[in-house]
Amino acid sequence: MKWVVPFLAGALFAVGLAVAGMTQPAKVVGFLDVAGQWDPSLAFVMASAVAVFAAAFFASRRLSRPLLAPEFATIEQKPIDARLVGGAALFGVGWGLGGYCPGPAVAALGAAVLPALVFVGAMAAGMFVVRRLAK
Numbered sequence: 001m002k003w004v005v006p007f008l009a010g011a012l013f014a015v016g017l018a019v020a021g022m023t024q025p026a027k028v029v030g031f032l033d034v035a036g037q038w039d040p041s042l043a044f045v046m047a048s049a050v051a052v053f054a055a056a057f058f059a060s061r062r063l064s065r066p067l068l069a070p071e072f073a074t075i076e077q078k079p080i081d082a083r084l085v086g087g088a089a090l091f092g093v094g095w096g097l098g099g100y101c102p103g104p105a106v107a108a109l110g111a112a113v114l115p116a117l118v119f120v121g122a123m124a125a126g127m128f129v130v131r132r133l134a135k
Contacts, residue, residue: 005068014107020045023108025099025115032096087130094123 021027022045030039065071078084095101100108100119108116 013103014110017045017104017107018110022101023104023111023113023116028095028099028101028104090126094119094126098122 017023020041022042027039027042030037031042033039060066060072098105098115098119100116102120102123105116105119105123109120
């Protein structure tokens, strides 16, 4: 049961990305091309996601504990450092060059899209290298 709800949430997220067309790199590149033929559809998808999250977040504040967990998770606040900024920059460059963000890339794997497979493979290799270097 511990993995059922996260799996279903991830599956719902993947289906939403696919229905919105966000598994197509052209959508991401079109959004980033503000000087050319800008495609605002990604902004609408992001705004919709923020609205759904905000509604769930504010509804959860009325609960004494989560519905499917003993307590709410807490997040340790850490300062902004060079590692965070560098990682964010690398993420943005990879997103812009590949046309994929990790979520849509994983969702595109379900359709056996070769560029998504290459992107996810490179992303996994990068995470492996970073974890090894961090030790």
